[in-house]
Amino acid sequence: MRLRAKMNKKKKEINKKLHCYCNSYDDTTILETFARNHEL
Structure with a gap:
């Protein structure tokens, strides 16, 4: 339960x-870029 709260x-x-x-990007591009930049 604690882990789930942490994830949320x-x-x-x-x-x-x-x-x-910027809103001009579509969600997947933003997510991919963000994930790469922050090494999620």
Whole structure:
């Protein structure tokens, strides 16, 4: 249960950061770029 809460928190942080990206990119491009940059 704790792990799930931790994951959800992490997901929220990622979503917040992703929200800062330019909206002209599609979601997959943003996610791939973000994952590469942050080594998720």
